[in-house]
Amino acid sequence: MKNKIIITATICLLSFASFAQNTNDFFLKADSFFKEYVVNGKVDYSKINADQAQLDEVLSLAEGITVSKNDANVYQAFWINAYNLSVIKGIMDNYPLNSPLDKKGFFDKTPHALGGKNITLNDIENKLLREAFKDARFHFVLVCGAIGCPPLISKAYLPKTLNNQMTKQTKVAINGSFLKVNVKKLRVEASQIMEWYKGDFTMNGKNEIDFINLYRTEKIPADYKLSYFPYNWKTNAL
Template sequence: MKFIYSIISLFILSSCVGGKDLNYTSLNSGEQITDATSTVLDHQPWDDLLKKHVDDKGFVDYKAFKKDHNALNKYLQYLNTNAPTKATSINEQFAYYINLYNAATVDLILENDMPASIKDISGPLGQVWLVEHVMINDKAYSLAAVEKNVLQKMGDPRIHFAINCASFSCPKLQNTAFTAANLNSLMDKAAAEFINSDKNDLSDVANPRLSKIFDWYKSDFTDTGVTIIEYINKYANSAILKDASISYKDYDWSLNKQ
């Protein structure tokens, strides 16, 4: 059983069903374009929905959101037909893919009648992350493809605090839309809020208990040459010890509903 699970996990990480032609490196030829004159997308409709249905703690009123499902679908269609190109600035690309991931996740929850957990939604190999639900240029991709083929390859581990998987242990869904203008400040805010929240327990500076996110995506946080502890201490209100013994908290996949 463990072997089968490992094979499935490797398949998810390496291939991302429905995402082979969605690749940040090929999209940008490895360049991080900073042209300030590139097209600015309008994320105000998403911002309005977030402020209406998401509280300051990141919990979602899905029942009320359901009444605005048409507005959400209209925004997702706008993103579908306004995908980034090589001429799109790096901050615009980040904002686009973060908002797309979060909006598509909310849409997935609404379309599946607000299950007790996102993991209750079936998908290829039993993985909801592989459901080809996200539309970009009229092609269907999975949430895994957006996260692993694009966002992770953009090289900023703060994306793990910005995207939300509709679960209690996830970083909270910000009730402000990401834009090119607020990207860095909002990602810093998301990182600080998550690291200092009850999703981590930093009270024992010698034996902190961290979110599994720091285990699952360890290489993303350490690729810049820092340790997990050094990364956390950039945002922690009280620094943990450099030689602290780290353990990880159980992950709660229950729906992040109000």
């Protein structure tokens, strides 16, 4: 009996060590990839097209990793990076692409082998992340490959720094191109993201202006009228 317990414990430890090594390798290689090919929020697709080996390598790692919601930071960081990498892969598979919408089913039909699943980009965003964690900050770190998206950072999202990274990117967007403020007309225009996912920004009895002011340096007065400006679906190419 004692020997069985020792063997079982050893197997568990080896499995954990293997998992930790795989996830660490994934985050390291994802970080290296983003640093190499992302500049000021834009992606150097032409450079990736010349040699896709680095992209294929990190996505190959992602295919064999299984993460659990019980370790929320690892889970969220993995799926955020996996989503952003898969958007880039989808654009490269159809390169050159003027807009991700030019490829039918880009978000809702094309499967990606990630985390032991065959899954679409929409399902990563809506089922694995938004539905599970109810956090509007996902909209500022999941980058759909278009100029209208918040900027892609030139590093990976990491479990230890995830919360700070998500808050930082939300602040960057809210204090940047996500909003257009007209003081004379007492009006603020927001990205259509806020219109499409209104429920995410109005949880717990709050409204959109309340959410904006959580992250905006120069607060928006409560009496400002909110509208939305058109989304730019042109590819976020460098």
